[in-house]
Amino acid sequence: SSVPTPIRATLFPGDGIGPEIAESxxxxxxxxxVPIEWEEHYVGDQIDPRTQSFLTWESLESVRxxxxxxxxxxxxxxxxxxxxLNLTLRKELNLYxxxxxxxxxxxxxxxxxxxxxxxxxENTEGEYSGLEHQVVRGVVESLKIITRQASLRVxxxxxxxxxxxxxxxxxxxxxxxxxxxxxxxxxxxxxEVADKYPEIKYEEVVIDNCCMMLVKNPALFxxxxxxxxxxxxxSDLCAGLIGGLGLTPSLNIGEGGIALAEAVHGSAxxxxxxxxxxxxxxxxxxxxxxxxxxxxxKADQIHNAILDTIAEGKYRTADLGGHSSTTDxxxxxxxxx
Ligand code: NAD
Numbered sequence: 001s002s003v004p005t006p007i008r009a010t011l012f013p014g015d016g017i018g019p020e021i022a023e024s025x026x027x028x029x030x031x032x033x034v035p036i037e038w039e040e041h042y043v044g045d046q047i048d049p050r051t052q053s054f055l056t057w058e059s060l061e062s063v064r065x066x067x068x069x070x071x072x073x074x075x076x077x078x079x080x081x082x083x084x085l086n087l088t089l090r091k092e093l094n095l096y097x098x099x100x101x102x103x104x105x106x107x108x109x110x111x112x113x114x115x116x117x118x119x120x121x122e123n124t125e126g127e128y129s130g131l132e133h134q135v136v137r138g139v140v141e142s143l144k145i146i147t148r149q150a151s152l153r154v155x156x157x158x159x160x161x162x163x164x165x166x167x168x169x170x171x172x173x174x175x176x177x178x179x180x181x182x183x184x185x186x187x188x189x190x191x192e193v194a195d196k197y198p199e200i201k202y203e204e205v206v207i208d209n210c211c212m213m214l215v216k217n218p219a220l221f222x223x224x225x226x227x228x229x230x231x232x233x234x235s236d237l238c239a240g241l242i243g244g245l246g247l248t249p250s251l252n253i254g255e256g257g258i259a260l261a262e263a264v265h266g267s268a269x270x271x272x273x274x275x276x277x278x279x280x281x282x283x284x285x286x287x288x289x290x291x292x293x294x295x296x297x298k299a300d301q302i303h304n305a306i307l308d309t310i311a312e313g314k315y316r317t318a319d320l321g322g323h324s325s326t327t328d329x330x331x332x333x334x335x336x337x
Contacts, residue, residue, distance in 0.1 A: 007066075017277035021281075022070075024327075025283055042059075052081075068289060090123060096254065100239070105247060117223070119234055125147060126227040144179070155192075173226035248264045249282075251289065275327055287299045
């Protein structure tokens, strides 16, 4: 058999615990023989005028060229005159959809053991357009922008995701009974796309009812697609169902098929540099990246090794009630491969 040419991917180890958990990903990928060649980029210590942020133009170019990357947590430096790092990435790479797979980790007990759903959040407009102003004293206004273009784009991605990942159903989450124009347009776009995917079931669920159903029986859902604000809230709710942000991966999809995977948690300055961090969320994010690249075998292999290690219970980091270091936990995963 021929040796596959390695795929270049950008890696932002990030700040705080970032470099430690990124090291863990590099080791696990090496042990699993994943054909990925990392191109490492760090956040700069000066504002790059071309990006108006501490992210350099070169690092953004790296993601644009490779079209795929993995990002550790970044601590946004405080001060004026620059854009936040996450905002810069989202705007410059046009990351329009945030995808969060949420599944129960066998052996790690939470209220439910059968969660297996995907939230897909529109990431560029809606309530987060940043258009707020005071009309008169005591009255303020915030504009919720919903466009046909952005709604179709995220709906297309949701159905494409469902189809390529063997999912059966897409639920559009909304409040169109009250927000008739905005959420109404969002639903209209979802329906249009649904018509093109007759093999995928489509349903519409009002957000308040969705919350109740999720906490009562999360197994009722498969793929959920929704506007920005609802997605922000529901995706964290779903993370809570499986044990918290420390275990939750995510994948950002951008224009032209760019995919930037990232853990949902922050840089955990309280435990940084102490070899205590749990690399699971970043590892699972890296797994979603592999699925995106159609390297499903490698993705499943690593995914199973992580699940086996956690289920076995011998090596767990402190946040999961164990006593293992980042490096021992990582080694255990490599041994399970
Ligand atoms: P945090 O997620 O960094 O930490 C919250 C708590 O969770 C801490 O007690 C921390 O020790 C723990 N924790 C987080 N990840 C962990 C892991 N992998 N293993 C074990 N424990 C873990 O949130 P915060 O303290 O609010 O934010 C710290 C910094 O991170 C801030 O500068 C913030 O701006 C940044 N942040 C970045 C992102 C991102 O890059 N996507 C997201 C959130 C916060």
